[in-house]
Amino acid sequence: MTSAEPPHSERPHTLLTRARAKHAAAPLGPVLGASGLGPYRGYAEMLDQIEALASRGFRLHVIGRSVEGEPLLALHYGAEPRGSLARTTVVLSGVHPMEWIGVESHLRLLQRLVGSELGERSVVAIPVVNPDGVRRVEGRLRALRLSQVRANFVRHNARGVDLNRNFDARWGRLGLVQRLLGGLFDPGSGAASEPEVVALAHHLAACRVDRAISLHSFGGAVLFPSAWSTRPVHDEGEHRAWALRLARAIDPQRPYVAAACARWAKGIVAGGLELDWFHERHGAVSLLVECSRGGRGLTPTRLLSPFAWFNPPNVDREAEAIASAIAPFVRGDAA
Numbered sequence: 331m332t333s334a335e336p337p338h339s340e341r342p343h344t345l346l347t348r349a350r351a352k353h354a355a356a357p358l359g360p361v362l363g364a365s366g367l368g369p370y371r372g373y374a375e376m377l378d379q380i381e382a383l384a385s386r387g388f389r390l391h392v393i394g395r396s397v398e399g400e401p402l403l404a405l406h407y408g409a410e411p412r413g414s415l416a417r418t419t420v421v422l423s424g425v426h427p428m429e430w431i432g433v434e435s436h437l438r439l440l441q442r443l444v445g446s447e448l449g450e451r452s453v454v455a456i457p458v459v460n461p462d463g464v465r466r467v468e469g470r471l472r473a474l475r476l477s478q479v480r481a482n483f484v485r486h487n488a489r490g491v492d493l494n495r496n497f498d499a500r501w502g503r504l505g506l507v508q509r510l511l512g513g514l515f516d517p518g519s520g521a522a523s524e525p526e527v528v529a530l531a532h533h534l535a536a537c538r539v540d541r542a543i544s545l546h547s548f549g550g551a552v553l554f555p556s557a558w559s560t561r562p563v564h565d566e567g568e569h570r571a572w573a574l575r576l577a578r579a580i581d582p583q584r585p586y587v588a589a590a591c592a593r594w595a596k597g598i599v600a601g602g603l604e605l606d607w608f609h610e611r612h613g614a615v616s617l618l619v620e621c622s623r624g625g626r627g628l629t630p631t632r633l634l635s636p637f638a639w640f641n642p643p644n645v646d647r648e649a650e651a652i653a654s655a656i657a658p659f660v661r662g663d664a665a
């Protein structure tokens with residue numbers, strides 16, 4: 331541990347145990363199953379899984395606190411990434427709190443890594459970047475008041491900021507569409523104004539990050555930089571090759587789209603994304619996966635639940651396909 335590490339990182343297991351006890355609840359899957367939303371795990375169950383991984387070869391770190399004081403948890407696997415020359419892959423999910431298929435895919439990916447030999451590589455995994463938002467989503471799901479579609483749509487942290495517009499890379503650049511939609515894409519009061527983003531940047535500052543992948547949903551796409559400009563980045567070829575490979579591997583029958591973010595989301599050119607931050611700040615090959623295609627087979631109940639737009643009901647099949655497809659990139663396999 332370096333002297334710059336916040337003092338609470340000295341007792342990560344205690345903090346995790348406390349958070350699990352605080353948020354303990356009946357399993358969420360049966361609650362959601364009745365509405366056809368799929369057997370997703372609740373926040374306490376996500377913490378259970380993180381704890382289980384921490385007893386199977388992963389090293390647990392608390393990298394900071396959310397706005398509401400939740401511990402921000404990172405798992406390290408393989409070589410020690412901080413202050414070393416180890417090439418490091420970073421995996422994120424739960425940046426946007428409603429995109430739970432990303433968290434499920436992430437946790438399955440980590441299970442796959444258990445027992446594998448990474449050589450000189452390190453993996454830093456942060457499965458729930460926005461725990462306050464995830465807890466809010468869970469509260470709405472357990473209440474299941476479908477008439478409140480707007481209140482059930484959760485995109486921000488506890489201060490109303492879209493964390494994926496808050497990173498210190500081209501911060502504040504918002505295209506016309508996003509400016510018209512106002513608060514939906516609120517980038518915060520300044521670059522890295524939010525504690526969740528600060529914790530992540532601080533923790534990774536001493537790491538040699540050469541690969542990064544952030545799991546979002548939905549849209550069936552593997553995106554690469556940049557998000558803020560439609561001009562190609564200097565290493566677009568390498569990005570495109572990886573994006574194409576993952577896009578085919580996730581769904582061989584009907585491959586995902588592989589594209590530069592700003593060219594895929596026409597009119598939604600934006601700064602402050604993790605996608606560009608990893609590329610510009612760390613020089614990493616940086617990918618953003620829009621997991622699943624949402625939307626299919628929507629019943630009236632599912633239509634009124636924004637959670638269903640972002641998360642497919644067949645969790646196991648979709649999450650396993652994504653985890654297995656992205657594993658070679660995460661492990662550091664050659665392109």
Ligand SMILES: [Zn+2]
Binds near residue numbers: 429546547
């Ligand atoms: Zn997202």
